[in-house]
Amino acid sequence: MKKNKNLARPLGSKEMDELDLAVKVDAVTMVFNMASQQLNSLKEFFIAFARRELFFKEFIALDTVSFEVHKGDVYGIVGTNGSGKSTMLKIVAGVLEPTKGACSINGNIAPLIELGAGFDMELSARENIYLNGALLGYRKSYIDEHFEEIVDFAEVREFLDLPMKNYSSGMIARVAFSVATVIVPDILIVDEALSVGDMFFQEKCEKRIGELIEKHNTTVLFVSHSIEQVERVCEKAIWIEKGHLRMNGTVEEVCAAYRSMRE
Template structure:
């Protein structure tokens, strides 16, 4: 298999994650202490991911598919190293750029220009590297005349375009993308489509696309996993 000869850039190995949900609010510290002394837990464990394992190779356009509540968002945060798995390991080889939550790393009181530099710094780029990417980011976002206005004066659509442009123009090795955020008007959507088509042709770039749309998977992805109730129930490749 030719695919196996390409370097592995992401290895997810037997990952599991639970969250603690409070069962009932113990009324006050005294009750919580009494419950604790009796061995009564004030929470239940909810398993969100169970024994997830897969590999992504350099150049893959890898789909993670699932409905809301399937566990895919938690998996995304573990891959992006926002959450720590309670079991298993995640090995990332290369610079990973996540675009998974809007507004993370953006400050509404700063201008668009300042936010590009702030966001780039949070992604681990130097000032010079951001400066080299800046014109590309602004051109892709089509926000030239607005870059010196404060972000809080942007419409939500403009904010999405800026955040998305930073993520895809940042010269990382692995782009992790939640498709729900890749919204915009039709013209911008076409632009994103074109970008994805270009990326697919670049054997050094890897994209992990989280989506609930099988159409997107068919259109872009060469490999995909389907997650349901925190488990991988299907795997496929082209």
């Protein structure tokens, strides 16, 4: 799946280097405010607010993280649970605005971040294909043209008119991945979306990602709890630990260092 290319890039002008960037994350910090006390009802909330007893504590999900992803790069993001991997991808996808710093994107994005995001579970899969496609910016005529391809790839034809609330998480992932990749995105963001599918569909998705990489030079940001899957799919990787960028390098170097930390 990986492209056989030299990871070292020739030196060029700053302007050419900027044009070659797909994603630039510049000193990004993300802070969430969390309630420091448990309130069980709106009444308790308003009483605490009126008495000025409502306190919040800051949780720093990301702390001054910087990295660059060039067009055509296939980047894995590794780290323990709660280290900020998914938060980073949501910032890249434009779902979250960083508290400090900046994230610039060059190209269109197909995000596979939250399982079922963009779906109405009361609607059928047929209806949700059009709904999710519209949210991703596809025209109805484009979905009409590629509808059979989407359904065939997702392998849900016999359940097409059932409400998606009756789907398993794996079936939802099939539909989400199929809709997101029916168009050729400049940047594909995958966050654990493949972990819920069966082994055969994971292989099918990895093959589709490989085709996007090889044929269309799609840039990929990939998060998975499976280090083996990251090593199969990616060329490079970053390691985020407790909100800090700990390492940035080849996938072999980063995954080896991450494994040694966990042993």
